[in-house]
Amino acid sequence: MKTSALDDLFDRHPISRPFVSWGVTVISVLLCLMVLPTRLPGMELAGIGPNWLLIWVVAWSVKRTMFQGAMAGLILGLLQDGMTSPFPTHAVSLVLVGVLTARLQKQRYIEEDFISVALIVFGMAVLAETVTAIQFSLQGGRSLVEIWTYHQFIALSSAILSSLWAPIVYFPLNRWWERMGLVDSV
């Protein structure tokens, strides 16, 4: 079996354990980054796709401390800046998403299932787009009316799509982190 082969490897070479567990984590981030520019049929609504990095940050922060959530948000935000345009930065909204998700302490109030993760992602997607809209408003250059009309349109589409696709990122990653013992008990 595959799992026992992995355990076997860890038993023989304990040093490989962090490399494998962090390697899978990094690859999952890269996969999310590579899916961002695609608009596959079924994954788009009026030209808007799910916000994969936001789903990743929520999946990461759900069972972690606020500092860890903020760090993940910062790193993924900078990466997204590299993919699009650095001004205004995406790091602000993703850091906020990481901190707030960790602050929710889901396991204390809500039972773990994909409905609750989808709900968190829905709320966080609306929040993230709102933060970006505020950044654009402060930055100037675009007219306020246009920014906020556009915000209504994309906040809703992005929130619906992201929450529907959230389990695809959340469940495999969460299983992996639990198995590798990477999730701290908060």
Add this chain to the structure above:
Amino acid sequence: MYALQRWWERYGIQSVLVGVALGTALFVRQTQGGVLLETYQLLTRPFHGKPTQQDRLINAQTQELQQRLIELESRNQRLEELLGFVSAKKVKGVTAPVIGRSADHWWQQVILGRGSQDGIRVGSIVLSPGGLVGRVSSVTSDASQVLLLSDPSSRVGVTISRSRYMGFMRGKSANRAVMEFFEKVPDVRRGDVVSTSPFSQLFPAGIPIGRIESVDLNKSPAPEAIIELSAPINYLEWATVYPNSANLGDPQLTAPSAPIPASAPSPEATP
């Protein structure tokens, strides 16, 4: 010293990992995602389309040719009044597949599957059957990022082909754009063809952009009109990239210019 050592044993690996991750993220941001763009191009290579969907584009192409004709007619009228030396040179473009869209929802961008190896530079002009699409904003060796005309941050000097009234245009998402006129009472009506103006710094003059969809003359501070972009920006699969040069106005329609006899007096030589 002992406390420091104990802290290092406990948090050392974690802080190094966070540092490395932060450093990588900053590097990616500074280099504008060059590595990521290249990887994306490589990964999506098996899915790049082949130029077979001509049928869908024929309609757009006829529209483009009609607009070019109107533009040429009205420009010709003006040129007949002027006597000057006009050189017409055929510019060769690079055809590139569209391999991706913007990586977030606020920017209207596309990613093309050709880069600096094929001669694409930052600032190159991107056309598609139908007219102007946008401008190359960053480029790596095998991929390039295009800022579309429909992005609110892209501004272009435009002119009404029929009446030569000028203005500037800014994107308004999807395939619409808003044109603001310089004059208070411009001669413009629904259906007029819009093309890039000679005042535009970023684009050569005379490239078709779209048609006027509606006009609001009472808007202050300047009258506004909504332009429907004629290039099929929402389902773009292929685009042609041209270097930014002044004689690009009609890349397909211009015939190769006849060689000028050496004895002919050049305009500069006349007293």
